[in-house]
Amino acid sequence: MVTPRPKKSKAQGRSRPKTTTSLRITRSLKSRAVEVLDLLDERYPAAETELDYRNHFELIIAVILSAQCTDVRVNLVTPALFAAYPDASSLAKASAEQVEPFIKTCGLFRSKARNIVKCAKDLCELHDGKVPSDRRSLEALAGVGRKTANVVLSNAFKTDAIAVDTHVYRLARKLGLSRANSATAVERDLMAVLPQERWNKAHHTLIWHGRRCCKARKPECPLCPVAELCPSQETYPDEIHAKMLAAAARRERP
């Protein structure tokens, strides 16, 4: 028996992840999500990627290098890497061993070196050295998964997408915008609760909040602009609360 193929919905056309989640998407959840995003946008109006890059090639390589590594660390190694290998064609001719010393401080450097060289080869062989602008081609490149593809799609090609990294994953769950336990399902929940035209910026805004306030080890809830809307708000003893306020005041001092 042939199983009838489901009709392609508009949502699938935008390549929504297919995993399921128990979150009920209600109107009130959507409006809380928008309120949260409005407040975070006010706090972080300049939120954008903190990776340094000058073109699509540098972006995709920097994003591959940023896996399990900070953007600051990636930005320290990429100037020398891109001076030696300024485009896909030069990187494709290198061996992983030649590339390793440039990225040694990035963590997982051996597999990353293999991946970026292979990715450069794929770009040359399949796309004339250019970074493709569609998800399927991007995800077929070595070292590129859904998150990296989303970062490239949204930053390089302004395609609506939410890349779920460790900060976005944590924030979405803390804020009650997802209960899912996979990046793909969190992405789907965020796409369901946030207006599509805000997906690209939302990704950066959540990351900035995760780095600056809602830190994994000790979220600074007393300083958080969305504390009133957050089901995970933590309270601290007066002394720690006062220390957080003092540290924030010092950070803001010119």
Ligand code: SF4
């Ligand atoms: S209230 Fe606390 S847990 Fe909630 S988003 Fe803000 S910093 Fe994070």
